[in-house]
Amino acid sequence: MSRRGTTAFLLCALAGAVPPGHALAWGDEGHRIVGRIALPLLTSAARNQVDALLAADDDTLTAPDFVFRTVWADRWRDSDRNSTKVRYGATEQWHFVDIELARPDLSDACAGRKPLPDGTLASQGPARDCVVDKVEQFAAELADGSLPRTERILALKFLLHFTGDLHQPLHASDNHDQGGNQVQVLYGHNRVAGRLHAYWDTAVVQRIGHDEAKVADDLATGFAAEREAWQQGRPAAWALESFAAAKAAAYALPTATVPDEHGTPAYRLDEAYERRASATAREQLAKAGFRLAALLNAALH
Numbered sequence: 064m065s066r067r068g069t070t071a072f073l074l075c076a077l078a079g080a081v082p083p084g085h086a087l088a089w090g091d092e093g094h095r096i097v098g099r100i101a102l103p104l105l106t107s108a109a110r111n112q113v114d115a116l117l118a119a120d121d122d123t124l125t126a127p128d129f130v131f132r133t134v135w136a137d138r139w140r141d142s143d144r145n146s147t148k149v150r151y152g153a154t155e156q157w158h159f160v161d162i163e164l165a166r167p168d169l170s171d172a173c174a175g176r177k178p179l180p181d182g183t184l185a186s187q188g189p190a191r192d193c194v195v196d197k198v199e200q201f202a203a204e205l206a207d208g209s210l211p212r213t214e215r216i217l218a219l220k221f222l223l224h225f226t227g228d229l230h231q232p233l234h235a236s237d238n239h240d241q242g243g244n245q246v247q248v249l250y251g252h253n254r255v256a257g258r259l260h261a262y263w264d265t266a267v268v269q270r271i272g273h274d275e276a277k278v279a280d281d282l283a284t285g286f287a288a289e290r291e292a293w294q295q296g297r298p299a300a301w302a303l304e305s306f307a308a309a310k311a312a313a314y315a316l317p318t319a320t321v322p323d324e325h326g327t328p329a330y331r332l333d334e335a336y337e338r339r340a341s342a343t344a345r346e347q348l349a350k351a352g353f354r355l356a357a358l359l360n361a362a363l364h
């Protein structure tokens with residue numbers, strides 16, 4: 064079984080079935096909302112440089128614009144996951160940081176937080192790394208005009224995605240359950256259980272709203288008073304906030320399971336859980352968008 068949620072999840076959930084395997088983090092919609100919040104907050108200097116880097120990129124895995132490039136890293140990872148697994152194996156672990164609920168230790172979750180060996184490009188960095196370190200590495204590369212443009216384009220695309228992943232609570236926590244991938248839940252009118260991780264990737268985002276542009280506007284406006292405070296700090300602290308959100312909301316499950324239609328034991332998420340999940344996801348998406356803008360503005364001034 065693979066590590067994280069799936070694009071097909073929502074459609075399958077609507078159809079009453081959940082497929083095994085496959086993965087992303089915040090589904091595409093969540094990532095695009097993060098991009099839509101960040102984009103209007105860029106300074107003109109950052110915006111010009113971002114536009115120039117994106118215009119110089121001929122990769123076709125996603126549409127070439129800023130908002131759609133937020134999902135590029137998932138497409139890159141998945142482009143050979145059913146064949147050679149070269150890209151998959153090299154980047155799969157960069158999408159999350161498994162901070163253990165029972166014994167939280169960021170260094171453990173980040174393979175000791177070792178710096179990249181001298182001369183190693185972040186896009187070529189070791190497979191065993193975490194989303195916290197990758198955000199730091201790619202932000203530093205984006206700021207370094209002496210690097211090849213091809214690397215800075217990759218740095219931008221990874222940063223657009225990983226800043227979002229860092230804020231999905233189940234990408235910053237683990238309960239020996241593959242970040243909630245092994246936990247089955249029932250919610251709404253579903254009679255067949257789905258994975259808790261996928262609920263947080265997609266269902267909770269859908270619950271906030273279906274019009275991405277409007278959701279992004281609402282979040283940017285609704286949390287405008289918190290923006291400057293939230294833009295402070297570094298990715299390690301942001302990961303610990305995501306971890307706290309996972310403890311307080313994602314893993315705040317009922318004490319007992321019930322059997323789903325097929326007899327699979329699942330936690331039934333009640334209205335209180337779903338309300339808390341929506342509120343948490345709204346805040347995490349807003350933080351991710353604000354912080355993505357802050358990282359880009361700092362790197363490209």
Ligand SMILES: [Zn+2]
Pocket residue numbers: 087088136137158224228
């Ligand atoms: Zn991802």
